[in-house]
Amino acid sequence: MNTLFGKMKEEAKVISPKSVDEYPEAPVSLGTTLINFTGDWRTFMPVIDESKCVKCYICWKFCPEPAIYIKEDGFVAIDYDYCKGCGICANECPTKAITMVREEK
Amino acid sequence: MEKVAGSVEYKPIKKVVSGNYAAAYAALHARVQVVAAYPITPQTSIIEKIAEFIANGEADIQYIPVESEHSAMAACIGASATGARVFTATSAQGLALMHEMLHWAAGARLPIVMVDVNRAMAPPWSVWDDQTDSLAQRDTGWMQFYAENNQEVYDGVLMAFKVAETVNVPAMVVESAFILSHTYELVEMIPQELVDEFLPPRKPLYTLTDFDNPIAVGALATPADYYEFRYKLAKAHEEAKKVIKDVGREFGERFGRDYSEMIEKGYIDDADFVFMGMGSLMGTVKEAVELLRKEGYKVGYAKVRWFRPFPREEVVEIAESVKGIAVLDRNFSFGQEGILFTEAKGVLYNEGVRPIMKNYIVGLGGRDFTVKDAKIIAEDMKKIIESGKLDREIEWYHLKR
Numbered sequence: 001m002n003t004l005f006g007k008m009k010e011e012a013k014v015i016s017p018k019s020v021d022e023y024p025e026a027p028v029s030l031g032t033t034l035i036n037f038t039g040d041w042r043t044f045m046p047v048i049d050e051s052k053c054v055k056c057y058i059c060w061k062f063c064p065e066p067a068i069y070i071k072e073d074g075f076v077a078i079d080y081d082y083c084k085g086c087g088i089c090a091n092e093c094p095t096k097a098i099t100m101v102r103e104e105k
Numbered sequence: 106m107e108k109v110a111g112s113v114e115y116k117p118i119k120k121v122v123s124g125n126y127a128a129a130y131a132a133l134h135a136r137v138q139v140v141a142a143y144p145i146t147p148q149t150s151i152i153e154k155i156a157e158f159i160a161n162g163e164a165d166i167q168y169i170p171v172e173s174e175h176s177a178m179a180a181c182i183g184a185s186a187t188g189a190r191v192f193t194a195t196s197a198q199g200l201a202l203m204h205e206m207l208h209w210a211a212g213a214r215l216p217i218v219m220v221d222v223n224r225a226m227a228p229p230w231s232v233w234d235d236q237t238d239s240l241a242q243r244d245t246g247w248m249q250f251y252a253e254n255n256q257e258v259y260d261g262v263l264m265a266f267k268v269a270e271t272v273n274v275p276a277m278v279v280e281s282a283f284i285l286s287h288t289y290e291l292v293e294m295i296p297q298e299l300v301d302e303f304l305p306p307r308k309p310l311y312t313l314t315d316f317d318n319p320i321a322v323g324a325l326a327t328p329a330d331y332y333e334f335r336y337k338l339a340k341a342h343e344e345a346k347k348v349i350k351d352v353g354r355e356f357g358e359r360f361g362r363d364y365s366e367m368i369e370k371g372y373i374d375d376a377d378f379v380f381m382g383m384g385s386l387m388g389t390v391k392e393a394v395e396l397l398r399k400e401g402y403k404v405g406y407a408k409v410r411w412f413r414p415f416p417r418e419e420v421v422e423i424a425e426s427v428k429g430i431a432v433l434d435r436n437f438s439f440g441q442e443g444i445l446f447t448e449a450k451g452v453l454y455n456e457g458v459r460p461i462m463k464n465y466i467v468g469l470g471g472r473d474f475t476v477k478d479a480k481i482i483a484e485d486m487k488k489i490i491e492s493g494k495l496d497r498e499i500e501w502y503h504l505k506r
Contacts, residue, residue, distance in 0.1 A: 020333045025273060025341075026214035027334045028311050028320045 038065070042085030044100040050075050052097035059089035059098060115360070117293035124285030127255040127292050128194060128220040128278070129154035131262030133164050134300040135218075137192040141169035141180035145199040146232045147286045148222045152194060174199035178206035178217075185215035186322050188312035190266065193217065196282065197224035197238040204242065207275075211246025211338060213323050214310060216269035216276070218262060219247075223384065223435075224282040225470040233471020234281040236384060236436035240412070240444045246338050248276040248345060249412040251383040253369075255280075255290040257410075260362055263295070263304060267352045270307050272345045274338070281385035282471065295360055303359055342414040349411055367416035369408040370423065372398060376405035378429035378460075378486045381449060383409045386435055386467070386474055393479030404483055409445065417452040424453050429461040429490045431482055435468045442499050461489055464499045472503050 017023045053075055060068045060076055067083035068076050078089075090098040122130065128151045132140070142152040158164040167189075169180045174195050185191040195203060200221050210217050225235030239249060250265055252258040258280045265276040280286055295303075311320055326334060350365050357363030369387075372394060373379060380390045387408040397404050407423050407430075409416065424430065434443025441447060446464035453459065465482055468474040482502065489495055 017330075017333070020336055023330070023333045023337060025337060026310050026322075027212065027324065027326060028322050 037081040039067070039079075039081045039083050042080075042083060042103060044085045044087060045080065045103045046078055046083065046085070046087070046089050046098045047101050048076060048078065049097045049099070052095045054095055054097075056094065058092050058094065062088050062092045064088065115296060115299055117360075118296060120292055120294055121289050122255060122292050123150065123287050123289050124252070124255045124258045124280045125150040125222070125287065126154050127259040128262055128280070129158070130292075130294055131259045132192045132218075133158050134295065134297060135192070135263055135266050135304055136190065136301070136306075137166060137218075138189040139167045139169065139181070139184035139191045140193060141171055141177045141184065141191075142193045142195065143171055143174045143177045143199060145174070145196045147224060147282045148194045148196040148199070148220070150286070151220060151222075155192075174202040175206055178203040178210065181217050181219075182206060182210050182213065182215055183313075185210070185217050186213065186311075186313045188307065188309035188314065190270075190307045191215075191217045192219070192262075194220040194222070196222040197226055197232075200238050200242060201226065204245065207242055207245035207247055209323060210275045212334070214273040214338070214341070216266070216273055216307070218265045218269055218276050218278065220258070220262065220278045220280065222282050222286045223279055231470045232282060234284050234385070234435065235469050235471065236279070236434070236444075237469075239277060239279045240436045240438075242277070243413055243444070246274065246342075248274055248342070248414065250276065250278045251410060251412060252278060252280045252285065253385055253388050253408060255285055255288070255292050256362070258285060259292050259294060260356065260360075260364065263300060264349075264352050264356055264364060267304055268345060268348050271348045271352070272341045273310055274341050274345060279384065284385045284471075299359065303356070346414050346416070349414075364410065366419065367409070367411040368419045368423065369410055370405065371407075372405035373407065373423060373426055374405075375403060376427050377403040377490050378431060378483075379405040379407050379423060379427050380431050380433060380479065380482070381407045381409065381423070381445065382433035382435070383412060383445060384435065386433055389474055389476055390433065390479050393476040393483070396476065397480060397483050402483055402487065404486075412445070412448075415448055415452070420449050420452050421456045421458060424449075424456075424458045424460050427460050429463070429486055431486045432462060432464050433467050433474075433482075434464060435474075437466055437469065446499075461493070461495055462498075463489065463495060465502045466499065467502045469503070478502065 065082050067079045087100050090100045171177045181191045181193050221239045225231035250261045252261045261278040265278050269276040353364030394406050432446040438444050443464045
């Protein structure tokens with residue numbers, strides 16, 4: 001289920017460029033911004049409490065990034081490389097399994 | 106234009122067409138897949154002709170009806186991002202309305218080809234020839250080819266596609282309002298199978314329709330990365346110079362009309378001074394130079410075909426061999442001078458080449474520029490060269506005094 005996003009993320013990391021020659025010819029990006037891990041923008045990070053999660057995947061559907069993926073065990077996980085900390089997942093979660101925690105950097 | 110040695114034998118399709126129809130036929134022969142355009146005088150008959158091709162079943166083109174030129178270019182950008190060969194056409198105010206989207210096309214490296222029918226900007230409202238519309242877009246990252254006649258419109262579109270798709274930079278083919286757009290000339294068109302050999306299907310850098318490798322086009326770049334993408338575009342323009350010459354040479358070898366030089370030169374070698382200019386204006390100038398030569402004037406001409414990328418080296422080469430250059434600008438940058446004049450002078454500074462250069466502002470808003478006018482300017486230039494004194498740098502030639 002998550003293979004596509006995982007592959008994109010892997011590729012994005014591989015071509016994270018160090019010099020001008022390593023940049024792609026055109027400013028296109030795989031899934032999200034190619035070379036920006038937009039997770040840098042976050043102030044609050046979502047934290048999932050799996051004991052409360054009922055696998056309804058509403059958070060997965062609502063994540064605008066998308067930075068939530070479904071693991072093999074069926075629970076959801078957050079990709080903090082791309083999660084901007086918008087909090088929609090925490091707001092929408094019917095069992096309040098997601099809490100937003102101020103991030104220490 | 107003379108036949109080039111080594112050109113292959115083929116039977117051209119001879120048609121008497123307007124500049125606009127020449128553009129439409131070129132788009133047809135280039136096998137464009139998508140056209141999104143909005144009608145504006147004097148461009149209208151280009152897309153009318155394309156609509157006719159589609160209606161008659163002569164072309165398999167997806168035509169996207171839009172409500173403005175801004176949307177037309179937006180649709181072209183979307184279509185080009187899927188990997189299609191895309192064409193559009195516009196004029197003056199329409200081109201200005203596209204301005205924002207022109208940056209998007211160039212920045213996203215989409216090789217769209219557009220015909221701009223040069224028309225004066227309003228107010229006062231005008232539909233006649235003037236280069237200020239296209240030159241106002243010179244910093245958008247688009248390449249610009251200026252056609253002198255209907256044949257060059259046709260050839261220009263075919264070459265523009267090949268150059269654009271090689272370096273992944275969009276290109277504008279510019280023709281004069283009415284002087285070319287609505288004037289009929291004999292144009293030698295190239296049989297479809299030969300065009301297909303010259304212009305194979307586009308190989309895009311990326312496509313939006315590759316669903317196994319999804320991409321986002323034009324996504325955000327922070328200050329850490331934006332700069333590098335600009336450099337890439339600047340470098341592509343530099344590379345385009347070589348590609349333009351190669352494609353122009355190949356065009357000559359295949360079809361007999363050589364475009365291997367970014368500036369078409371005539372009588373340069375022993376000239377005291379040359380006329381420099383762009384577009385249909387130079388047809389008149391070439392005629393005038395022939396006559397002036399017979400009268401003993403040592404005059405030549407330099408017709409700038411590609412304005413972007415700017416042929417720096419070739420301008421320097423010309424400047425080195427002459428005493429004076431009369432730059433004819435059918436355009437004006439307010440608060441400064443004619444736009445070609447600025448560009449031509451600019452490249453000479455560090456080369457230490459200093460011919461006397463005078464800027465003649467001519468033909469704005471479709472004011473006729475004739476052989477007689479060229480002769481008067483030649484007389485003026487001759488006086489300046491002989492006395493070594495430049496009376497004034499910028500002259501509004503047609504001004505009623």
